[in-house]
Amino acid sequence: MRTKPPPSLLSLTIDSAVLNLSDISDLSSIPDHILLDLFLRILRAGKLTEKVLRLFIATGKDEVISLVEALNIRHVLTPVLPTTVINDNEVDIVIGALHADLTTFMNEWRPIFSRFHLIIVKDPDLKEELQIPEGFRADVYSKADIERVVGSSSSIRFSGYSCRYFGFLISRKKYVVCIDDDCVPAKDNAGYLVDAVAQHVSNLQTPATPFFFNTLYDPFRKGADFVRGYPFSLREGVNCAVSCGLWLNMADLDAPTQALKARQKNVRYVDAVLTVPARALLPMSGINVAFNREAIGPAIGPALRLTGEGKLRWETVEDIWCGMCVKVICDHLGLGVKTGLPYVWRTERGDAVQSLKKEWEGVKLMEDVVPFFQSLKLPQSATTAEVCMVEIAKAVKEQLGKAHPVFSQAAETMVEWVKLWKTVASG
């Protein structure tokens, strides 16, 4: 039984044109109605790039221009990068899938993610099949893949938000960008879509300045510089290892604050990137973060897991702990950590009041965690991220182990993570 008529010759021609877009350099001779049809099919196939858009706009045809306006298609604002263009092969996007339907998430990110390789790690606790739209270069890893690599004897749990660490482990790229699956691209003050990946990579590729504070923020941004009084000997800066991005709409608050200020949204787009000074600690969020995997990869691993850890950010502190480790290690190794741009738009998820009824374990633990890391000194002999992690694990066991069993567990996980990292790296 036939449900569809056979495709017309015109339709087949258009399909062929969509497949061979890269060979087309001029659309001016194509009749208007075919042009519109071609444009819509390209859109549907997820192949509308900057170049293709330019090609259509160059026809100058009113119908095309009107359609572009009606669909509110805008050029993606690529920040002016002070360095050379991004090499697509140096970047992995790692997505921890805590929700089965990634359709909206992926489609929203399409203009930014589609040129990069994606590593999607499915939360092992998630039962449903993942729904991922077409048009991406994505490798998907599930529970079976994790067990094959990690082995069943491992005590590291890659469930919940920690599934993303598996992606960091198996990546082979220089830079890793990781964004939570409840975030979509943000818009800047001018209404342009923010290219979060370009901004993260730019942050990582330009030097950081942790040893003296520059009051005009990142001196390597276009239009900025070092201010009077900044020592010339410190202007070369150091390599940047971590780029912490921010959030519009739903900020990354803890459950009590979120419950207290249920209606508060973050609407302030602060157009700045800055280096967090040496010896200052920050609450690194896993929601929107990037790092130089070659420089600091082993320092970004799973460790502190709360007894009743949930599937909402405010029910975890795994990323906060990880941020303490990586900041202390960066300070020790002379690497930089930046924060600020890029923003992502974070959508609402979960009920903070419900979370409040659970144990406030994360909030309480921070009272021990922060003084510990503030006073932590790593030995001179620790010259790699791996060795630093093992040293921190040792100190955690000794100094925090008695305060709460989760700390001893964290120390063990860290040691095991470093072993796993070495095995996978050499395998």
Next chain:
Amino acid sequence: MRTKPPPSLLSLTIDSAVLNLSDISDLSSIPDHILLDLFLRILRAGKLTEKVLRLFIATGKDEVISLVEALNIRHVLTPVLPTTVINDNEVDIVIGALHADLTTFMNEWRPIFSRFHLIIVKDPDLKEELQIPEGFRADVYSKADIERVVGSSSSIRFSGYSCRYFGFLISRKKYVVCIDDDCVPAKDNAGYLVDAVAQHVSNLQTPATPFFFNTLYDPFRKGADFVRGYPFSLREGVNCAVSCGLWLNMADLDAPTQALKARQKNVRYVDAVLTVPARALLPMSGINVAFNREAIGPAIGPALRLTGEGKLRWETVEDIWCGMCVKVICDHLGLGVKTGLPYVWRTERGDAVQSLKKEWEGVKLMEDVVPFFQSLKLPQSATTAEVCMVEIAKAVKEQLGKAHPVFSQAAETMVEWVKLWKTVASG
């Protein structure tokens, strides 16, 4: 010989109305042409306040509304302050007058400065009479006044940019705001005039958070908060002692950078205030700064004077040195230093290439200055700003004195400044 006809009765009536504006609460019965005339005279007299503007707009007359629009008169945007309103009697505005004609400067600042007491200190090297427009509560101090207070035996030189320190010395207010005379009010991203005084006082009245970095910047700003992972025990913050503002248009660069990037203007309005973390040093600029005089007054004094110090900001480092002292003292006493908003619009002045031909003394000295302050530890016994300053002076003499004679001189000036401060405070 008469050059002008005698004033008309109408004209005299309008003059009288301008003088008695505060008694007028309704303008609706005044004929249109008189209304316009009155409005223009009020403008010329510099008496257009928010209240008066409202009075005119309340008439609803098209001619008035059109005039307001044509002249681009806007309500001054008073930032929403998280604390109570500013008490005018707690604030002194200190202006170091390095140029005789303050007319433009003062008129531009009128909507912001007119409600506060001003201390104008004339650079002792300046020969011409100061020109100051009417309508301000200003006390003006000249060379003779300085000598009367300081005495002729003092080795402290209050010339050039350092004349402002005399204003700090004789102020009796809690907060001091100091803005260079080549700056005018800036506009924010929405085009509103920035109330720099309100922002500075807000920065000083709300707590600072130097012991842990908040990635969403100042948690005490409207719409902001502490992010997840910020220890609750540190959320109370500490008193803020210093508020460092920034500059649009001409940034505060050193002469080599300014000469190299002659056409570069700072156009990025970063809508943020942040606490500079403990133990991180910053290049504090004297261009646009405010401080809590009661908390830290004696720490903001004259000290490092370059051998060939000029009358252009990039030919000095007096403020940079002062910022090192005050940051180290704030860290020691558990006080905070904020940076960011408010911006001022800095106009062009001087030729950086000419300055380049002079000795690069300031730039060179910073290579010794920064490591010195980074490693400086003040004794536990130093619990006041005065004692801290004397301790720093001692260390400067011992550790830097041999490197360059200006350092020994700076140490002596600091000791003398503290003595002077005590004398004036008790006098």
